[in-house]
Amino acid sequence: MWLQLLFFTIIGLAAIVRVSILPKRVWIPIVVCWGILAIFLTLYMSGLTPDEINGILYSKTLVVYEFIELLLFVLIVFSSGRVGRIIGYYPGIMILAPIALLSSVASRSFPGFDFMIPGLLAGASVCLVSAALVFLCRHLRLEKDSLYMVSLFGILICIIYYGMP
């Protein structure tokens, strides 16, 4: 259980650090998109059973995808030139996993209410928390080397998590 939480935390941290090194005109819309996605994910998650959610969120496939993304982050750190410019805008999509986890919890937390309400709450939370964390990262002047370290750590977690039964 703790390893699962650590895994999701790493995903989120890596994504936040990644986005924090992007210019303001880029990271703000990204964070807003995350919030909007959280709304839709909440609505979507409300139609899934726990087993179906587990099948998505706690699958080894997700670990593989995160592994690949972390490698891409490492590549972003070390690449330059045209390739570097192109992949430099990749914000990371695996943030969807922790957002989905949050959405699934939100969708179950308000029985009797219209599902849009937990959706909006989840969306707002994602936006605000993400924005706050990005601000923090920028305040701490985290650069590519931080992304590199987080990614390496994340890769290690992925390997261990993948290997667990």
Next chain:
Amino acid sequence: MSRVGKISVVIALIALVGGLCWLIYSNWFKPTSILVVNPLPAQEAEIILNNDSRNIKVTCVSMEEAKDFESYDAVLMYGRGLYLDSIQLRSLDRAAGKGVPVFTNTLRNFSFVVNHNLDSLQTEKLQLYFSNPCRENYRNMLRYVRSISTPDRFGDKAFSEPIAMPSNMYYHLEAGKYFDKAVQLTEYLKKKGLYSPTGKNVAFVSGVNFPVENNRAHIDTLVTRLTQDGYNVYPLTATGKARERMIKDVMPHAIIYLPMGRLGNDSLINWAYDNKIPLFMPYPLIQSREEWLDVNNPMGGGTLNARIVVPEIDGGMTPLCISTQDPSPEGYLLYNPDRERMNAFISQFERFMNLREQSNSEKKVAIGYFKSPGKDALLASGMEVVPSLYSFLKRLKKEGYNVHGLPATLEQFRHQIMKQGSVMGDYAPAAQEKFMDEAAPLWINKKDYERWAKEILLPEKYAEVEQRYGKAPGSLLARGDSIAVAALRYGNILLFPQPRPALGNDDFKLVHGVDVVPPHSYLAPYLFMQKEFDADALIHFGTHGNLEFTPGKNAGLSQADWAEVLVGNRPHFYFYTTGNVGEAIIAKRRSHAVTVTHLTPPYVESGLRQKYNALIENIHAAIADPSRNTSALKRQIIGLGFHRDLELDSAFSGTYTVEELKKIDSFVEELANEKITGAYYVMGEPYSSKDMNTSVLAITADELAYSRARKDYEKGKISKESLQDFTFVSHRYLPDAKRYLSGILEGSVSSAQNEGEKALEIRQLLKASAGAEIDAMVDALNGVPVRPAPGGDPVLNPNVLPMGRNMYSINAEATPGPQAWEKGVALAEQTLSEYLKKHGEYPKKVSYTFWAGEFISSQGATVAQALRMLGVEPIRDEQGRVMDLKLIPSEELGRPRINIMVQVSGQLRDIASSRLKMITDAVKLASDAKDDVYPNYVADGSIEQEKALVDKGESPKRARELSKMRVFGPVNSGYSTGMLRYTENSGEWDDRSELADGYLNNMCAMYGDDENWGVINRNVLESGINGTDVIVQPRQSNTWGPISLDHVYEFTGALSLAAKSIGSKTPDAVMADYRNSYIPRLQDTKEAIAVETRATILNPDFIKERMKGDATTAQMFGEIFRNIFGWSATRPEALNDKIYDDLYDVYVEDIHGLGVKDYFERVNPAALQEMTATMMESARKGFWNPTDKELSAIARLHADVTAEHGAPCTEFVCGNRKLQEYISSRLDSKNAEIYEKEIAKALAETSGSKRLKAESKGFMSDKLNESTADYIAVVIVAVLLIIVVLAITIRRKERK
């Protein structure tokens, strides 16, 4: 000009030419497009099929789909129920603005009538076309519309004027031929060579106006087939008086009516029965074949009502679905006759008609009767079977039937039927062997059996049988290659017991109900009856069997349904007690039975009035004068044990309070007035004159008492509260009413103000009823139709008299009726006030049990209670049908909305599916109520239910959807909870939780809306039951009570147990008592059980009366004992602590000196074995703590009877090894040895007890299974990649 320029010019030219061409085409050559809005499927098909012009394109749409009116050349609309929204209306206006003719066909003053761009002549002509639907008129209407909407278009625009169709007419297969008079049609048939001079005339009423031409394949098929078989068929379409006249003009020998409501009014129906003209009512369905065959798509609502329920009022027979409506390749719906069902109907029709031609000596009649396994008696509710059957057979002999070999005496017949006509359980293999060796069964060879099965059954259905039970002959009553069938043959009469419908583990599985496939031993006698014996008619003898309760469709069965296919195409008649209309209706609809009602047992004096009169007087005196309220009175009450029944204190000192005395008074008054029935009715034997009088009093005294009370109320002599007080009216008016009526019946008093007339009339009807059922059945076997009548308890509805009639139900769509609503409201509020008084707060959840009989008898008052609880009331249309619901405002309701849960029997589900959906709508309405000033427990309950379902693994959306489901019933379209078999096979379970599990698994099908109809979900049921505060059980008949009818503990007890098992508290249990139609009231179940116990099973007068009966009556005692056991297993709080002690005193010690043992040994030793076995089992289970001496006495009694008469081989005894060992352990060694030897004679070695298997099918989550190889591969790749990245990093740093 540049190249680009040239190309542009060319393109422009092409576009111009194209445009011109399009303009020319659309103005002069394009087909006229006509939009038809809101046609019925049949009308749509007619219009499209009759469009023979290439220049006309017709599009038919429903009113919801209608749009873009302006893109059509003409718009025709059917006004019936038409409604267009604002967007559609704007489009229509645009169309009108463009000059598009718009016409609305109206037959009546519909609120929506829109005509545009048509003058009055045109409108009139179009109306004529529409009002006279026939091939020519449809064809010409379209052409006419083309001519007025697109007059400039090229192509044929010729049309003929509308043909006036007679509104009432005879017709035949040839289109365009209509006749005003029957004689004209006769001439036509003769001219065509279709008339048979010796043939029978059949008036065929196909419905109103349409389908008359085209789209009537089912009608044409029927007409053709019957004509080919030599009948003169007179199809007619007419309404009202014209229909009556036209039918009579035909001078029919039979009437076939494709029903849409009643055939006609009472004068037509009475004329038909007076002239012995049978009414056949098969029907087409406006549904696809797929929908028809879908078990989870029950027939309900208006279709059920119009096609089946209402025709039952006319006594219509053969309610078979003969046609569906399916899409043609072109997409419009056409009637599609089902070949097999059409054959089935024609066969049934012709066989019935043939009954009047065939001589009785040639007729073959198969009679199926019902019996428990082993040596127990033949069974029928309220009827002594063996003597009744013997009477009936003797009557048949008298009527000229070949009954060769019928024994000369009843005793010989009894002996023969018990020996040769027994039912075997699979738990007694030795008994089976003995039966096969000694009882001369019918042997059916496997080859014959399989051939018959192939001819009659669908291959996939037979495959199901083989899959479950292996190849024929199976395991039960099988030897070598043959199946042994218990049967007796007397000349052309075949008697057979209905075998067990399931075997072995099927009885014990706790999975989601058992979709019962009958074993080979069950199919064999029915197949034999059809193929070898070739019965001309089938009779089922008494209430009731199980064939009609095999799962499947509620009505409109097909060849895939066992109930229909095993009865086959034989005319099917069913002797049925009038007291059980709910289950009779199922037999009618699911096995095309014609019921023939018989009397209930007579009502007899309980003798308790005399016994408790003095006590009643003392209580009244004590209430009126506190000085007479003494501790002696209290001791007297305690001495009688009333304190246990009413949960009062048992201290001898002190006195009871006035409130307590009133409660005791009410209880004793009820005891004194309790209506009890005597020995079971024997067909053909009228009640004794004493029983006749007591029965008349039971039926008429209450009415007279209440009539007098009402008069006094109107005169101001008594208050309204007193008028509504059951105890007050019973005490003040009932004794006088009874005395007066007794005098009338004895002739010592003359009737004043017609008060006694009714009693004399009822007596006459009761006298006429004895034997009326035999007369009616004999007539039916001669092709004379059985007259229709309502069913029910004669006390509550004397209109059920006389007997010998075919029961009908009620129009569920009109329930709850206004009176039923009033009763339901009163009971619902009484439920709440009683609970509030007892617990100091409102209940949060009330659970209801709905049964068919009670629903019918109370006209839906049971449903009314549930609606009132929710704070919702019905809205009715002009015809009294409940069309909608509305919330009762919270302020008006004056209390919280109470959450409900409803459990239904399969029978109720079948006859009132629309009411169950209505209840769900009501729950949704109440749950979503806003701005309530009082708490809304319905909304709270929905949220809790949603939360619980999410916790149990449902998605939130699905949980939200299911949070409003409150109606549950048997799974797999079954009919029972399964609890009777589970409970009474007590050797198979050790803990009550196993029973609860069985109930939860068997009753978790939801019946709330179309999407979830029949869907199984145990979690929803659990959350629905959780938190139940009160269980309400309806009671609408004096012929049964909570201990005499097993279904009461089956539903109330089981639900109570289930609630407890899921962690809820044990809810209160009450009975909503409608037996007194003047004052429906609520009664605690424990109190109701106490009343019935004291009035019947422990009442020496009752026992003496019942001891006048024969084996079936004796069997009733065993059933009561088993029901008491059932209560002990499910809801022991409902029983008096001393009940088993009292039963022991009366039946083992025989403290009243009634000669109980001698009676049972004489008429039915198996019943006594059952009773003693039940007591022993209760002790073994810990439900009762007898002394060692008592246990030994019971064991000894049981063993003695077994030694004398052999093992009974009833399921309760012979199927329970643990019980046998327990009994043995209580005997001395010698008697134990004898006992065990007798048991062993019947049984083989048991394989140990079979535990109830809980096959749980929980939710399985899909987990990805990654292979080890994948894992290793990914790790290797990952490590390599890290190495690469690190290498790159290091290298870069070195470069820097």
